[in-house]
Amino acid sequence: AQSVTQLDSQVPVFEEAPVELRCNYSSSVSVYLFWYVQYPNQGLQLLLKYLSGSTLVESINGFEAEFNKSQTSFHLRKPSVHISDTAEYFCALANAGGTSYGKLTFGQGTILTVHP
């Protein structure tokens, strides 16, 4: 069975500081990896995804994540955060095949709070 572990439930940072949200996964088959962001009382928005190719993927708003197969990680980073980045972030995994095909498995989420 596959699983996703987000190592920090809450991450407080000051504005303009760098941040890293950690995500580790477990799966017996090839995976696709995603980061989603959820603002209060809203649905989830896709931030970035790794399907294949370059292990470093970037979003349009300055976030990046690196797929590390040997460490089974997909950490999310941003060099300088803004107040508007305050939200809950979810790491998710999809198997490339098998009985769980088509299903996204989510981590428990990390609440990022950016302080002025």
Add this chain to the structure above:
Amino acid sequence: EAGVTQSPTHLIKTRGQQATLRCSPISGHTSVYWYQQALGLGLQFLLWYDEGEERNRGNFPPRFSGRQFPNYSSELNVNALELEDSALYLCASSLGPPFGYTFGSGTRLTVV
């Protein structure tokens, strides 16, 4: 382009009743997914429909069911409601796995 739309936004039901939640996917998307986001339990996969067929199902009892219509919209039905069914139900659509899903804003179901 219109996003994934869900209705109703909020739904209050009494224990034992039935709830029906609706979802319209993004135009052109044939796959619809349902997730439950309950307090303390995170996001749990419920159902995946594609081209009108149920393709995969999460670990939920049979009283959670649904269907997908020819226009690819979908309906989630929850029968014999229990208090622990209170949650945010999120619908998502995609062109099919493994593409990233686009989520709707959800239906907040409260069972009293």
